[in-house]
Amino acid sequence: MNLSYATKVSLRPLNIKKDKNHFIVEDIDLEEFYEMPIPSVDAIELINQSINLEEIECTLKLKYPEDEIDILEFVNQLVEFELVSKLDGKEITRSNGPKGELGYSWIPVNLGKFFFNKITVKLYIAFLAASVGVLILKPNLFPHYKDLFVFDLMIENVAAWLFITFLLVILHEFGHVLAVRSEGLPARIELGHRLFFVVLETDMSQVWKLPAEKRNKLYLAGMYFDMTVLFIVLTAQFFTSEESILTGLLKLVVLDTFIRLVYQAAVFMKTDLYYMIENWTGCYNLMENGQNYLSKWLPFLKVSHTETFAGEEKLVRRYAIFYLAGVLLTIAITAKFYIPQIIFSMKEFMLPGLTEPFNSLRFWDSAVFLLQIVLVAGLLFYSWSKKYRSSR
Template sequence: MVFTYETHVTLKQLAIRKDQKHYIVEDVMNGEFYEMPEVCIVAIELINHKRSLDEVEKALLVKYPDEDIEILNFVSQLLELNLISKLNGEEILSGSVQKNQTGFLWLPQTLGRFFFNPISSKMYFLLLIASAGLILFNQDLFPRYFDLFVFDLMFQNIVALLVVSFFLVILHEFGHVLAVRSEGLPAKIEVGNRLFFVVLETDMSQVWKLPAEKRNKLYLAGMNFDIVVLFLALSAQIFTSESTLTMGLLKLIVLDTLIRLFYQAAVFMKTDLYYVIENNSGCYNLMENGRNYLAKWLPFLRVPDTETFAEEEKVVRRYAVFYLAGILLTFIITAYYYIPQMMFAVNEIMMPGFFEPITSIRFWDSVVFLLQVLLVSGLLIYSWTKKYRLSS
């Protein structure tokens, strides 16, 4: 669509909030949020005051002489974002529909505030320190790779891990839900995916209605619930006999929880800690900009269509260090836990099982485990080759 300086523009209902460095613009109808610099906000205000596009551009050139002002391009971008309702008095048809902001509204705000308030935040931190103290004073509590093997059969171990992980992930996400509800906002748990794996994730898009200083509580809520689980499972081990099923399950819970907490520091993925860093820095494309910075030396990391503001360059360089540290942490976790677990499963469970009679449950346990390994390996290889084909 071609715009001229005589084009009359009517914008949708927008809510504008000052953020740390720029502004957050909300499309009130469909609940979408956009980050914009001050010059864009002034342009929107002038358009809302029925100023012609020619007048808007001249006013912006006077107020922001160092900026590259092209009001027609800006209006074109607003149209692409579905933020324009009328052009020259004619309605603009768009595919966006009004969203009803619902989700766990039956949970009272007071319940959320019981778990997430200034006092509870300090208690979660103290529980983290206490958990670290328990492990330091009793190093047998630190999870080992063989804690995965609660049962003799791999099928039982896999089922136990899936059940434990499912309930712990639900609890993690419910922490986010309660934190969102503590601010009186709706939240919902959605089903997403990471590669070929189904995951649960909390839609917290409404956090942009809050000032930056209140968002961290929502981002850290799931980790705080993980810390409670970790402390309780560690403490319970002190009062549990070693050679019992309960002890085995407690060790599995600690193993699963601690690894997921470690992974939060792998900020080359968009973990909860990544969003805390992003929120504190005010750089909301931190991962993409960090990858492009590292692409000077690692070209395969480059991400198209990203822009780093001049004042963000120092933050991006610092994040790039954490990005690489997160990758290193992932290799360490793999070397310390996943590779030994696989070697133990193959050498101590799968291979001996193949020497059992074909009528033995251990033989079929080994067959099922081998098929699972082949399936997962095949899916990973396929995803890597697909990603390579798309990038080449």
Template sequence: MGITYASEISLLPLKVRKDKHHYIVEDEATGDFYEMPEVCITAIELLNEAIPLMEIEKSLNDWYPNEDIDVMGFINQLLELELVKEIDGIPIQRSYVNHSNSTFTRIPKSLGHYFFNSISSKLYFLLLIASTGLILFNPDLFPRYSDIFVFDLMFQNVLALLVISFVLVILHEFGHVLAVRSEGLPAKIEVGNRLFFVVLETDMSQVWKLPAEKRNKLFLGGMYFDIVVLFLALASQISVTENSLTMGILKLVVLNTFIRLIFQAAVFMKTDLYYVIENQTGCYNLMENGRNFLAKWLPFLRVPETETFAGEEKFVRTYASFYLSGILLTLIITAYYYIPQMIFAINQIMLPGFFEPITSIRFWDSVVFLLQILLVLGLLIYSWTKKYRFSS
């Protein structure tokens, strides 16, 4: 459908909220959100007043002399976003998607507010300081790579790790859910995937209904619950017998929680802390713009171009340094925990098991562990080759 300056444009119902630097536009039908500068909001207001397009462009040029005004281009962008209702009275078909967020709506707002209020955030921070103090006072509490080996058999260790990880992830996500409900917003936990691995993640799309100063507790809700788990697991070790099974489980809980908290600082991934940084700076394409900034020296980091608004350049440069620091942190965690764990498991458990009789459970424990290693390596190689095929 051709659009001219004589065309009459009618938009769908949109809700506009002022953000830190620009505006958040909500498509009320789908619940989708878009960031737009002030000039676009003014254009939307004029369109809703049925002002002719030629007059809109003239007015915008007068009011925003430093902006490159292109009303026709903006209309085409609105069409791509499916925010146009009619052109010259002819309805525009759209691929309607309703993002339902009905799960957990029975959780009362008061319960969420009990865990997330002006006082609780300070308490969570104090618990983090207390956990640090416990480790400094008793360095034996600091998690070590060997804490994963609670049992003599690897299949038992793997099973224990999977069960504990699942429970702790559920607690983490429920922290997000309660934080969302504390603001009276709908929340749900979705099943997603990272390549072949199933993950749980809380739908945080409704966070854009809130002003920026209220969003951080929703992003940090999971980490707050992690901090509580870390403190309780550390404090409980003080009164537990050193060589007991309970102590082994507590150490595994600390190790699992500690690593996940550290990984939150790896902001080269979109972690909870990454979204806090985005929210604090008001730059909502920080990762993409940061990668493209680094692509000047590291071309393989380049991603499709995203818009960088005026004044965001300094935040992008700062984030780029955090991006590289996050990669370094990941390498350190791998070298300190994961590689030693693998070496220990191979030398102390898997290889000795192959010298046991074929009827021995230790022999078959080694076989299962070896198959797990080969499966992980196979998936890793497959993901690399798949990525190479798509990039080429």
């Protein structure tokens, strides 16, 4: 787009708030948020005062002599972000309309505050500490990959696992929803994926309306509910028979919840813990900048066109270490749980079942299990294709 210092620029309605290190600029109409340094914020305020672009550039160069100021390049960026409404009086239309309405506004704010306040947050942390203590004192309660196989038929095991996982994921995401509602904001649960896993995700874009110190509670809310579930289910095993079906189901809940909590440390997948780290550091492109940094040695990593602000280089280098540690953790979890589960299920269930007569229960158990694998792969492909289409 051809711009000159004589170009008249009109911006869309924006709301600007000071954050930890820089400023959060909200596109009020679309409720989208951008992080900008103070020279950019000053430029926006001067543009809104209808000051000539050349004069704005001179003013900013005098005020910020150590920064590289290019007002025309900045206006071009604002046009790309669709934050400009008019250029020389000519209306600029948006490529996309407002997002759909976020929901769950019917949930009372007081209900959210009941589950998420200063006392309950400490209680959730205490549950996690108690669970660690139980696993140390009773190592036989530590999850094992065979805990997935509660029943004699694979279709029963998969059905139990899917049902339990679905309930626990809903509970995890509902924790986020309740935390968001505790601040009087709306939320929405969507389908997405992380690495090879189909997941439900809570749209918490509205958290940027809050100051940084209030966001961590919202990011960690799902983990708090997971910690509670883990403590309750571990404790419940003290009161059940070791060989009962109920104990087997409780072990399955422990396995599922334990893996979900451990995976939070895999920050290369933008987990809840990752967003907490972003918020704590005030560096909001940690993963992208970390990948850019690591791409010097790992060229297969995707390079993002993101900006590293002054003073963030040290944080990015430290995050890169956690990024690699998260990759190693994922490999370790896969090696300890998922690969043995796949091998065990194929060896003990699917392959022997497929050799059974066509009209036998074992054969159809194996066939349905195979169909389920194809179905999950299809859902994952749909999630990936959806993300690819949206990125285009």
